[in-house]
Amino acid sequence: MNCMALEQRGEALLVDCGVTFDDRGRGVDVVHADFSPLDRLGAAIRGVVITHGHEDHIGALPYLLKRHDVPVYGPPYALGLVRERLVEHEVLAHARLIETAPGRAFELGSFHIEPIRVTHSIADATALAIRTDVGTVIHTGDFKFDPSPPDGEDFDIARFTALGDEGVTLLMSDSTNIDVEGETGSEADVGHALERQIESAPGAVIVAMFASNIHRLRMLGDIAKRTGRKIVLLGRGVGTHAKVARGTGYLPWPDDIVLPEHLARERPRKEILAIATGSQGEERAALARLARGDHPLFDVAPGDRVIMSARTIPGNEPEVYALLGQLIRKGAEVITARTDRGVHVSGHAHRPDQRRMIELVRPKCFVPVHGTIHHLSRHAQLAREMGVPSVAVTENGRVVEVTEDRVMLGETIGAGRIYEWFGQEVAPSVLRMRGWLAEAGVAFCVVTYGALGVTDVLLEMRGVMDDDRAGADQEAAVREVKQALANAFEHASDDDRAEITRQAIRRALKHRRGIKPVTIVKVVRK
Numbered sequence: 001m002n003c004m005a006l007e008q009r010g011e012a013l014l015v016d017c018g019v020t021f022d023d024r025g026r027g028v029d030v031v032h033a034d035f036s037p038l039d040r041l042g043a044a045i046r047g048v049v050i051t052h053g054h055e056d057h058i059g060a061l062p063y064l065l066k067r068h069d070v071p072v073y074g075p076p077y078a079l080g081l082v083r084e085r086l087v088e089h090e091v092l093a094h095a096r097l098i099e100t101a102p103g104r105a106f107e108l109g110s111f112h113i114e115p116i117r118v119t120h121s122i123a124d125a126t127a128l129a130i131r132t133d134v135g136t137v138i139h140t141g142d143f144k145f146d147p148s149p150p151d152g153e154d155f156d157i158a159r160f161t162a163l164g165d166e167g168v169t170l171l172m173s174d175s176t177n178i179d180v181e182g183e184t185g186s187e188a189d190v191g192h193a194l195e196r197q198i199e200s201a202p203g204a205v206i207v208a209m210f211a212s213n214i215h216r217l218r219m220l221g222d223i224a225k226r227t228g229r230k231i232v233l234l235g236r237g238v239g240t241h242a243k244v245a246r247g248t249g250y251l252p253w254p255d256d257i258v259l260p261e262h263l264a265r266e267r268p269r270k271e272i273l274a275i276a277t278g279s280q281g282e283e284r285a286a287l288a289r290l291a292r293g294d295h296p297l298f299d300v301a302p303g304d305r306v307i308m309s310a311r312t313i314p315g316n317e318p319e320v321y322a323l324l325g326q327l328i329r330k331g332a333e334v335i336t337a338r339t340d341r342g343v344h345v346s347g348h349a350h351r352p353d354q355r356r357m358i359e360l361v362r363p364k365c366f367v368p369v370h371g372t373i374h375h376l377s378r379h380a381q382l383a384r385e386m387g388v389p390s391v392a393v394t395e396n397g398r399v400v401e402v403t404e405d406r407v408m409l410g411e412t413i414g415a416g417r418i419y420e421w422f423g424q425e426v427a428p429s430v431l432r433m434r435g436w437l438a439e440a441g442v443a444f445c446v447v448t449y450g451a452l453g454v455t456d457v458l459l460e461m462r463g464v465m466d467d468d469r470a471g472a473d474q475e476a477a478v479r480e481v482k483q484a485l486a487n488a489f490e491h492a493s494d495d496d497r498a499e500i501t502r503q504a505i506r507r508a509l510k511h512r513r514g515i516k517p518v519t520i521v522k523v524v525r526k
């Protein structure tokens, strides 16, 4: 969920505004950075500059724009995706979206910004050279050096070299793959591997991938043409990306190469090249539905080949392997980057390419970005070894002060996470409670008092127990409640009695089962 502010003379510009999806099991849609530390910065926000269209760089714009009415600058393809997001959130009408282009500099307050073409796993990716009062700051965005990008838009190495010759104060560079040695690999190589797999497949081919990788979509269009297949788009994400990419000219597919999904079942299987979302095992995505056999428009059959053209994000392995198992049971042959290394490459520079970036720019100062503290520290170490004079590692919420020749850690203004659910912020207390409910289940108890004392204790539980002993344990808990209330002080308030009841239920269940569910008690008087 990338979002960085550069501030000078009381003005700020934001670089990127993204989301993350890493909060599973608590029912939230997306997570983005808390924007309130921006207020503590005390600067007027002049605008947001987007480097490229990945969700971790654009996804939080709808939420930011609801709070700050500022212009958004970005490459056409990224803005195409931003428009789709803003329509969903009904903030498009008043949004100011301004297209940027490599080499075309623009002013934003006291900042002078020049986008520079880089290559990455999405089309139309840029780095930014930002002229400030203390010199040039280069933010790489996400990048790798791809020697043969499928869209022919080459990495502008010459521009980085020229800026390096001129003198760069600060380089901020993508740290994702700091631990990976060896060549990063080209998208074109992935194209060759995919073509080999698709050509030799006896039945339908289903390629699972991140829909944002337009390079790969483009190559799959060419491969479909050459192998006599038609493209079938399965999943909302891939439909959106294909639509935006065709609209912005990044996906020059001829009209007849795409087969409407509802015709997919009617064609011979050998003519199908399906592209599906859900490479991470997401249960509602197209690939999982195919694996379960409940996709409305297509089925996996024996002899089909499923190609996982994506990396499995750490943590998602159990879901992904379960999904692959289901596909194999359906008779499909599954190809992953483990069985055929060629079918996926990363969009982020490996360590040698990160070194190359530092060599091109030769900055006076270095701040690694885009990674965990582990990645940032390792990248910082690399920069120090290469002789960059001033290096700082910062984490979310910590200011870095930049002078003409030094970076220093400054004050902590704080950083938080905002959890969005159906377009609304979820309070931290709600999330905490969801976690407890998931872990422990819930017990509800209503204690009714008549004139002569307790007349009824009603106990209901959900997500706690459902076995042969459940009835007896529940009765034991009710007995414990009655006992505890009988011993209560005569003048105890209803709140006190509710608390006594709550503790009695938890005590009884702890004693008999070792569990303490979330317990809610209501005392009523007749």
Ligand SMILES: [Zn+2]
Residues within 6 Å of the ligand: 052, 054, 120, 122, 142, 347
């Ligand atoms: Zn990216």
Ligand SMILES: [Zn+2]
Residues within 6 Å of the ligand: 054, 056, 057, 142, 370
């Ligand atoms: Zn990213």
